[in-house]
Amino acid sequence: MTSTSTPTSTTTGTPTGKVHLTPEQLRAFGEELDAIRQRVIADLGEDDAAYIRDIVATQRKLEVAGRALMYLPPAWPLAVAALSLSKILDNMEIGHNVMHGQYDWMGDPGLSSRMYEWDNVCPSEQWKYSHNYIHHTFTNILGKDRDIGYGVLRMDEGQEWHPYYLGNPLYAFLLMVFFEWGVAMHDLEVENIVSGTRKLEENKALHAGIMRKVKRQALKDYVVFPALTGPLFPLTLAGNAAANLVRNVWAFNIIFCGHFPAGAETFTQEECLDTVDADGKPEESRGHWYYRQVLGSANISGGPLLHLLSGNLSHQIEHHLFPDLPARRYPEIAPEIRDLCARYGLEYTTGPLHRQLFSVAKKICRLALPTRRTSTDGEPAQGPVTEPIAA
Amino acid sequence: MPTATLVQRVLGSKTLAALTTPHDVDRYLELVNPMWAAREVRAQVLEVRRETRGEHPVATIRLQPTATWRGHRAGQHVQVGVEVPGARRTTRCFTIASAASEPGEPIELTVRAHAEGLVSRYLVEEAQPGLVVHLSQAQGDFTLTESPATPTNNHLLYVTGGSGITPAMSHVRTLLRDGYDGHAGRKVTFLHYARSAEDQIFAEELQRIAWADNGVRVHLRHGDDVFSEAALRRLVPDFRDTDTWACGPAGMMQLVVDAYAGSPRLRTEHFKLTTVPGAGGSAEGxxxxxxxxxxxxxxxxxxxxxxxxxxxxxxxxxxxxxxxxxxxxxxxxxxxxxxxxxxxxxxxxxxxxxxxxxxxxxxxxx
The missing domain is CATH 3.10.20.30 (Beta-grasp domain)
Known part of the structure; x- marks a missing residue:
């Protein structure tokens, strides 16, 4: 699909689920979204502040409880549970969202995107570059968004198959177990160094930052806290490692449901150049950027606890439209976004966690093998996973 | 107090920081008691005293800082952050009006509520004892170079206007508290311009200082009696060779700077004011x-x-x-x-x- 195709006043479906919107429709779509954004921004205030402070206080209490319960060997599973929850809240509902600048308007240095550092081996500074800038700007554009497979996996037919990808399921499993380490190494762009498009020297500046963070995290979880429990050292060490593992597995699963379930579309660089800038250079319009965020993301349906523990990434579509709005607002605006998508004939991909996970797992396995040209081409029949809404 | 110092050393230690990383120790302490801090400075409002009423009322806010406060020298200012309605922490700079403080000692700010000033209005009109505000450490070098302990014969001159009186007040209060004695032939001249008699801050205290036998001469000017070089010359003929601290609104400061013709004895302090937005967006300025x-x-x-x-x-x-x-x-x-x-x-x-x-x-x- 390109924007140069014949303008039409009605939307037409394509085999991939991408719908053609005319430039006028894209502009109107963007304006409606801008209006929603502005309305929420004007309403930000005490409730949002109280909410995030409450979550922070809960996370700190869980952390203190988890560390303290390590002194009671029979309570070990409870200690691990509390610490795991603390790390999940810290990384997802607090860290990810605060680092997006969702609470910068509060002017509180403890909740500022410039200052926040999360309980994770990836330094926040590097995360903000690869995530806030690269991933959120170039979402699902092949060759631009490094979150498509994270340089390790084949997550899209558009990625050329190579015998290396036979290990796709294994790599995915390892990435899940060592997720925080994968995230920390993401910025080193190892795949680009292997392919020769990035020089090793470019990573030198990043190494120091990663090592500093890794040292602090490892010292805390694997040396100091275990040592403080004296003879229980091995048990505490194992407990802390378990909490990190639980967080890794959970975060991996939530994040893989964000853009990889069937129904979430990828884009070529060319199809995103739907307009020209002042100098006549092709660029993407704001309306198309919104359009791409909707089609490239997938939500997870579920209850309030799922939304909280996923850092509201269960509302991936709303998050990608408005990455800097406080995440607690996503459930509130979701019905409106869904209705808007329906009016423009855009698919709003969502489904319960188990279904989205199954869809992702299937994709990981299927793409381990070369794409079969005949039967898998354009698979609209992933019916139960996505919920296409007719215009 | 040695125990307090010990507590502060533990709170500020690297070991404790290694346990709370990646978060600051203060992020945990504040949840227990906002007045506990390892690194940040906060303060609790002890008392709010009205100084003047009228259109832009002035109040003195007495603050008890956390143990992390390193004290201040007379004439310094501090950044004060308050959470104004709408949950937005807003930070402004205020001069400390009280005499020089030691670490952990209470301080006083004397604040005029400006119509546009979110923080100043909040402090004057809303602040109640018990409120916790955020502080920076003391900043600025509009400070007293003289020490009461090592008297010299230098004549000290203050020229202030409006709320610019506060740093000069801190100087004079420090001198008098620490045993300044004008009998050695050393003078302090305090020249202040206020919009009106009812807008005059510290009126009673200045009167007491003027009447006391201390070598401090106080000259208060109100209303249309604005600063002029001629008037200053009548008071202090050799003003360009006199150590001078001047602080006030921009218009007055320009006249003072012109009068001193580049003399190195003049020290000035400017206030940064919120600019009024221009009409509509335009490519001006x-x-x-x-x-x-x-x-x-x-x-x-x-x-x-x-x-x-x-x-x-x-x-x-x-x-x-x-x-x-x-x-x-x-x-x-x-x-x-x-x-x-x-x-x-x-x-x-x-x-x-x-x-x-x-x-x-x-x-x-x-």
């Missing part, structure tokens, strides 16, 4: 990038584009206001968010320069 010293006429484009046009290379990412890579500190002026049209004129504000266009004069720390 000057844009200056203070760290690099670059500046040019405002073209109306985003701050990022204007900085780049001047050869600067600020950090940026998405260039569409979503990634926060380009956040920079705007120190003065008004910017308009090009996405929302919202204008903001707060001094020392963090803005996304890719979607912020200056409206009139604007200074950015780049």
């Amino acid at each position: 000057e844009v200056s990038f203070t760290r690099s010293g670059a500046g040019a006429a405002n073209t109306g484009a985003s701050l990022l584009e204007q900085a780049e046009a001047l050869g600067l290379t600020p950090e940026f990412g998405c260039r569409m206001g979503i990634c926060f890579s380009c956040v920079s500190r705007k120190s003065e002026g008004t910017v308009r968010n090009v996405l929302t049209g919202e204008e903001s004129s707060l001094p020392d504000e963090d803005v996304r320069i890719c979607v912020s266009a200056p409206v009139g004069d604007c200074a950015v720390d780049l």
Whole structure:
């Protein structure tokens, strides 16, 4: 699909689920979204502040409880549970969202995107570059968004198959177990160094930052806290490692449901150049950027606890439209976004966690093998996973 | 107190920091008691005293800082952050009016509620004993070079206007508290301009100081009796050779600076005021990038584009206001968010320069 195709006043479906919107429709779509954004921004205030402070206080209490319960060997599973929850809240509902600048308007240095550092081996500074800038700007554009497979996996037919990808399921499993380490190494762009498009020297500046963070995290979880429990050292060490593992597995699963379930579309660089800038250079319009965020993301349906523990990434579509709005607002605006998508004939991909996970797992396995040209081409029949809404 | 010092040392220790990493020790302490701190400085309001009423009332706010407060020298100021309605922490600078303080000692701010001043109005009109505010350490070098303990014969001269009286008051209070004695032939001349008698801050205390036998001469001028070089010369003929501290509104300060004709004895302190936004967004005024010293006429484009046009290379990412890579500190002026049209004129504000266009004069720390 390109924007140069014949303008039409009605939307037409394509085999991939991408719908053609005319430039006028894209502009109107963007304006409606801008209006929603502005309305929420004007309403930000005490409730949002109280909410995030409450979550922070809960996370700190869980952390203190988890560390303290390590002194009671029979309570070990409870200690691990509390610490795991603390790390999940810290990384997802607090860290990810605060680092997006969702609470910068509060002017509180403890909740500022410039200052926040999360309980994770990836330094926040590097995360903000690869995530806030690269991933959120170039979402699902092949060759631009490094979150498509994270340089390790084949997550899209558009990625050329190579015998290396036979290990796709294994790599995915390892990435899940060592997720925080994968995230920390993401910025080193190892795949680009292997392919020769990035020089090793470019990573030198990043190494120091990663090592500093890794040292602090490892010292805390694997040396100091275990040592403080004296003879229980091995048990505490194992407990802390378990909490990190639980967080890794959970975060991996939530994040893989964000853009990889069937129904979430990828884009070529060319199809995103739907307009020209002042100098006549092709660029993407704001309306198309919104359009791409909707089609490239997938939500997870579920209850309030799922939304909280996923850092509201269960509302991936709303998050990608408005990455800097406080995440607690996503459930509130979701019905409106869904209705808007329906009016423009855009698919709003969502489904319960188990279904989205199954869809992702299937994709990981299927793409381990070369794409079969005949039967898998354009698979609209992933019916139960996505919920296409007719215009 | 040695135990207090010991507690502070433990709280500020590397060991404790290694346990709370990646979060600051203070992020945990504040949940237990906002007055416990390892590094940050906060203060609890002890008392709010009305100094003047009228259109722009003045109040003195007595604060008990946390143990992390390192004290201040007379004439210094402090950044005060309060959470104004809407849950937005807003920070402004206020001069400390009380005499020099030791670490952990209470301090007093004397604040005039400006119509546009979110923080000053909040402190004067809303603050109640028990409220916790955020502080920086004391800053500034508009300080007393004289020590009461080592008297010299230097004549000290203060020329102040409006709320510019506060640093001079801190000087004089410090001198008198620490045993200043004017009988050695050493004089202090205190010349102050206020809008009216009822707007006069510290009126009673100044009267007591004037009447006491202490060598401090107080001259208060009200209403149309504004600063003039001739009037100053009548009071202090050799004023250009007298150590002088001047602080007041911009108009008065210009007259004072002119009168001193470049004399090194003059020390000045300026207040930064919120500028009134210009009507509508337009390409007027000057844009200056203070760290690099670059500046040019405002073209109306985003701050990022204007900085780049001047050869600067600020950090940026998405260039569409979503990634926060380009956040920079705007120190003065008004910017308009090009996405929302919202204008903001707060001094020392963090803005996304890719979607912020200056409206009139604007200074950015780049």
